[in-house]
Amino acid sequence: MSALHTISVSPTNGLINSCLRLVCPGDGILFIQDGVYHCCPPCLLDSVSQDNALFALREDLLARGLLCKISERITPVGFGRFVELTIDYDKVISWS
Amino acid sequence: MSKFNSQAFNDSLDEEGYLLILDRWDESVAVELAFRENIKLTEAHWEIIRLIRKFYQRYQMAPASRALISYVKKELGSDKGRSVYVMRLFGGSAAKTVAKIAGLPKPDNCI
Amino acid sequence: MQQKSLTFITRQAPYGSNKAKLVIDAALAAAVFEQQVNFLFMDDGVFQLVQNQTAESISSKTIGRALETLELYGIEQALVDSVSLEERALSAEDLAIPVKILNVEQVRQLAARSDVVINL
Structure with a gap:
C-alpha cells in the first residue's frame, strides 16, 4: 500500500530523517506549512530515491518567498491537487 | 442511611453518579452507590470491586470493559475472567457500574 | 465491523506535552x-x-x-524502532516493559502494510 507523507515542520526538527526511514518505493512526500523550507538549498532531499515523488504546497512556498528557489525535483501543487493526492495514495502519514 | 440522603452526599457525586472526591469512598459508600444501581452486594461483587480498585492503584486509570475482563482473568482465573460472569453481577455496562460503585472515575474508552 | 490494521507511532517524550498519553488513549480506544x-x-x-x-x-x-x-487491551506486543534507541544510547535492558525491537526494514514494512498510520 502506498503512502503520502506530509511534513509540516522546518528541517531544524530533523523529522525528515525519521520520515525517510518509513518511506517505501512509490510513496510520495508533500511539504506543507514550515515543511516547505526543506525544498530550498541546502537541499536535504538529494538522497531521496527517484521512485518517490516530491510535492510542496504552492501557497506555503509563495507565502515564504520560496517558489523560485526550490529544487527541480519538487512539484508545486495547489490545494485542489493536495486533495487529489490524498486520494491517489492509499493512506496519509503526517509528520508534525 | 441518613447520611446518604443528605444534600452533602449528593453534592459529592457528579451528574452521572460517580464520586467526585475519590478519598470519600468507603465500604458504606459502595453499598449506597450499589443500592442506587439496584444491586445488592455479595462477596462475589466485593471481589470484583476490590480488584478494580487494585487496578486503579496500579495503572492510575479506570479500565474499560476489555481491560477489566483481562485483568479479572489474570488475577482470578478464566472461570471469572469472562464478560458473562462480570455482567451477571453488574449488568450490561459492567465496567462503568463497577467503577462507579468502587469510587473510581468513569472509564475512558468505554463503548 | 470490518477489521483494519492500525499502527500508532508515538514519537514524543512523556511529560513535556500530553501527546504521549494521547497516543496511548487513542490506541486503547481502537483496541476496544x-x-x-x-x-x-x-x-x-x-x-x-x-x-x-x-x-x-x-x-x-x-x-x-x-x-x-x-x-490488557489486547495490544500484545509493543514495538520499538532500533535506530531511535541507538541515537539515544538506549538498549533493550534499559526499557521498563517488554518490547520487540524492529530494524529499519521491519519498521518500513510495518508502516507499508498498515491500513492506517497515526503518527504523533
Whole structure:
C-alpha cells in the first residue's frame, strides 16, 4: 500500500530523517506549512530515491518567498491537487 | 442511611453518579452507590470491586470493559475472567457500574 | 465491523506535552473496537520506556503505568524502532516493559502494510 507523507515542520526538527526511514518505493512526500523550507538549498532531499515523488504546497512556498528557489525535483501543487493526492495514495502519514 | 440522603452526599457525586472526591469512598459508600444501581452486594461483587480498585492503584486509570475482563482473568482465573460472569453481577455496562460503585472515575474508552 | 490494521507511532517524550498519553488513549480506544493495533515507539517516544520513572515528583502520572495496560487491551506486543534507541544510547535492558525491537526494514514494512498510520 502506498503512502503520502506530509511534513509540516522546518528541517531544524530533523523529522525528515525519521520520515525517510518509513518511506517505501512509490510513496510520495508533500511539504506543507514550515515543511516547505526543506525544498530550498541546502537541499536535504538529494538522497531521496527517484521512485518517490516530491510535492510542496504552492501557497506555503509563495507565502515564504520560496517558489523560485526550490529544487527541480519538487512539484508545486495547489490545494485542489493536495486533495487529489490524498486520494491517489492509499493512506496519509503526517509528520508534525 | 441518613447520611446518604443528605444534600452533602449528593453534592459529592457528579451528574452521572460517580464520586467526585475519590478519598470519600468507603465500604458504606459502595453499598449506597450499589443500592442506587439496584444491586445488592455479595462477596462475589466485593471481589470484583476490590480488584478494580487494585487496578486503579496500579495503572492510575479506570479500565474499560476489555481491560477489566483481562485483568479479572489474570488475577482470578478464566472461570471469572469472562464478560458473562462480570455482567451477571453488574449488568450490561459492567465496567462503568463497577467503577462507579468502587469510587473510581468513569472509564475512558468505554463503548 | 470490518477489521483494519492500525499502527500508532508515538514519537514524543512523556511529560513535556500530553501527546504521549494521547497516543496511548487513542490506541486503547481502537483496541476496544476490536481493531488490529500495532504500537510503535520512535524518536523521542522511546524515552517513555526508560526504567525507574517517578512522575509524581512533577505531579504527573508515570507513563509506564499506562503503557502496561496495552497488553490488557489486547495490544500484545509493543514495538520499538532500533535506530531511535541507538541515537539515544538506549538498549533493550534499559526499557521498563517488554518490547520487540524492529530494524529499519521491519519498521518500513510495518508502516507499508498498515491500513492506517497515526503518527504523533
